[in-house]
Amino acid sequence: MDAFFDPGSVAVLGASNDPSKWGFWLSAGALTGAHRRSVHLINSRAASIQGQPTFAHLSELPEVPELLVISIPGPAVSGAVDEALAAGVRAFLIISARVPNAAELAERIVAAGARLIGPNSLGLVDSANELLLAWGHFTPGSLAVGTQSGQLGTEIATLSARSGLGISRFASIGGQSDVRAAEILRSLVDDPDTAQVVIYLESFTGGSALVQAMQALRAAGKPTMILTTGSSNAGARMAKSHTGSLTSAIDTVDAACRAAGAIRLSTPGEVVELAGFFASSWLPAARRVAVISDSGGQGAIAADTAEGFGLSVEVLDPATAEKAADLLPEAGGIDNPIDLDGAGEKDLSVYSSLVDVLLADETIDAVVLSGYFGCYGEDIPELLEAELAEVERLGNIVSGHRKPLIVHSMSADSQAVAGLWERGIPSYASIEAAMRVLARAGFYASHSGRITETHDLSGTITPWGAGYTAARDAMAAAGVPVPAAVTLGRGDDLAEAIAAAELTPPFALKAGWLAHKTEVGGIVLGLEDTSAVARAHADMVARLGEGEYVLEEMDTRDGVVEILVGGRQDENFGPIVMVGAGGTETELYGDTWLELAPVSHTEALEMISRLTCYRLLTGWRGRPAADLDGLAEVIVAVSRLIASNNEIAEIEINPVRVATSGALAVDALVVTDTETSKE
Incomplete structure (x- = not known):
């Protein structure tokens, strides 16, 4: 990727003096790096562009550019590419849209031993290498952006600049006609200036390579966030089994994120929120939160909001509560959340002292401070110095405990708020943002990814023949009990x-x-x-x-719970295994969980625990607990079967009847690629 992010020379075909045209921005951006690489501007109708001499044709250049940027009308692109290939150009960034036969053009470029980003790219940026080949302005920083939607990518870059985070690299990959998202992600693993990564994708072609690239980023300590739109169920409508019809594209992307140790978000704003946390704070070990507020109402709302995001606001350990009470002698009683009840106004140091006590508690994973802190110096200038000193103490305490403190401040941009960020304490203007970020950071911390390729798939069975008997035989051979x-x-x-x-x-x-x-x-x-x-x-x-x-x-055992276990081949990410509420009401409940296949026994148990009907399996209202290990073994067997047989399109066992004495598959469906191709 060096030819794209740190080329020795760049030529802009379609350079312009008109600020309303792409050629202007590409030329101006390329010239900002002219002191570290040669820059050539090509325009057949202008002798000078932005004070620099131009060339009328590519053939007039004094050298073959390492990277050629093309921003000319779409119909003219093909001829320009042929001329450039003949001249020896080996890296193309095509900004032009509406390029005829774009797929065939990409094939010609690749066949010639060259590489292409685009067409319909919004450009490339590498802040450290002073490469700016895009529309607009980019603030240097630590967040790398890869995107299929150029404008959405620039929105992320703009929000990142406003937050003080900034951009390390920006790559608009368009339709991924040659260079794909996985290659962009791979290039970031060893990039010293990238600390966090976000990728926006509308298609996940080559999903397995994406998962591997994100796993490499996770191993390198670089959190990866995904944005996507793929909530459409169009593909699910074509499925032959409940396994296919009950799972959406988003479900599959989420499973891929869990396998990769990445996290999916919904909006550019959420990306920048979380990226800011990743850039400054320690990750929480779990989801147990202590809340401090200088307002009873704000503390109560903070606790409710925390639990709404799946965080746990538990009763304080008695020893911790006693230490907190010593710091708040006028408080009527200490609970979680802790209400300062005016103690902060009397002595600002109570904030850091109380945070120190709470972070020292091994049963607390993070502290959230909600309310007025951050406003003292803004509203009362005489208190600014004291508040900033308290910010410094908080920074030292957080660094010492290596646990996160998040602040919800009624001020969005005071000196104290800026100081909090500088000292590794994220601060947000709403309690929703603070708790949302903490919950997602906790999710990220607890999902470090897994390598499905390490599973031993020897001894798996390829089913032959159609119909229920063949499906039963395949299940039995794979180790699934059948009647x-x-x-x-x-x-x-x-x-x-x-x-x-x-x-x-x-x-x-x-x-x-x-x-x-x-x-x-x-x-x-x-x-x-x-x-x-x-x-x-x-x-x-x-x-x-x-x-x-x-x-x-017939299975006549008492206390049976009916569960669906299935697998399918996803066109992007490969084999997937699913578990859900089974029986004839499967579609009514829609209670499912899926992962990339294969899965281990432990992972299968985790899948089961994610179901709403899990409580039925563990002894709902005095019923006997079902054999979870037996059900997990069925999930493992199906995951191995779908992962080891490319001929299988879909597998479904519905129901698996699970009782205290084990799991029994009483109906099964196996759809092969041959059957699917006949449709």
Whole structure:
């Protein structure tokens, strides 16, 4: 990527003197780095641009530029690229939009051994290398931005500048016709000036490479944040199983973020909020928060807001409460949140003393200070020096404990607030922002990523054949428990078939070739003897026709919870495994959790715990607790099966009946790529 972010020479094709045109901004930006690289401006109709001599054609340049920036009308781009390739140019940044046959153009560039960012790029910036090839102004800093939407990227850069964070690198990758997001992310791993990364993507082609790049950034200590729009369920509507139809693109991106140790956010403002925290503060070890406020009302709202974001505002340890009470002798009682009740106005040092006590408590992961602090010197100039001294003490305390302190201040930009940021104490103008950032920092800290490639997938089974019997066989071979069964062929003697299989009533009769049996009457339960089986079989054949009918022993255990376990191949991120509330109401509940496959036993248990129906599995209202380890083993088996077989498009077991005595798969569906391609 050096040819894009630190080229030895740059040429701008389409340079201009008109400030309303891209060529003007690209020329002006390129010239800011003219002292460290040669810059050539190309325009056939201007002898001078921004005080610099120009060249009429690329062929007139005194050297072959390492990077050629193209900002000319789209239809003219193809010819310009051919001329540049013939001249030996090997790196192209194409700003031009509406370029005809852009995919074919990219193929020509790559075939010639060159690289391309664009078309329809908004440009490149590298602050440390003094490279500015974009519209607008960029403040140097520590946040790297990669984006498919150039303007959204510039919004992030603008907000970052206002926050004092600034930009290390900016890359608008357009449609990713050649250089993709994963390569941009990889280039940031060893960039000494990048401390945080944000990437905005509208498509996740090559998702596995993205996950690996984000894992490398996490290992390098560089938090990565993702913005995306992909909440559409258009792809889900094409799925054959609940596993596909109940999971959205956003669910999959979130699973990829968890695997990568990254975090997905919703808006540019949220990105800059969290990036500011990452740049200045320690990460919380967990989600236990102590709240200090100089207003009872603000403290109560802070506590409610914290719990709304999934943080825990617990009762203080008695020893800590006693120490806090010593600092607040006039307080009626010490609880969490702590109300200073005017103590700060009497002695500003109470803030740092109390924060010191709370951060020293091993049961507290972070402290939030909410209210007036930050306003004293702004409203009462005589208190400014004392408040700034208190800010310095707070900074030293936080550094000593290596735990986060976040301030919600009624002032947005006082000297004290600026001082807090300088000393590693993030300060926000709303309690919502403070708690939101702390919660997300906690999520990031607790999700460090995992490497799915390290799983041993030897011994997995490739299912052959269609229908329920083949699916049952595949599940059983993979280690998933299934009930005893027999396949009833045309003309079989039912009594002999049942006796030969040594089946015990009651029975379930199923039309094995149907994906969703209940909706069409393709399953009959509670058959107590051979006569009942014969009647049900005759009725099904009359209604549904000849086919594969499977007779199974019914699961009659008490205290059963029905769970769905499935897997599918995602077009971007590869194999995925899902667990959810099962049975015929699966779609009604929509209670699911998914991860990139394969998963370990521990990870499978974590997936189960994320479900709303988890409480049913752990003994809801006196019911016996189900076998969570048995269910986890089913999830692991399905995850291994989908991860080791590219031929499988979708797997679904619905339901897995889970009781105290174990998990049993009583219906299964396997869809192969061959079946999908026939649709």
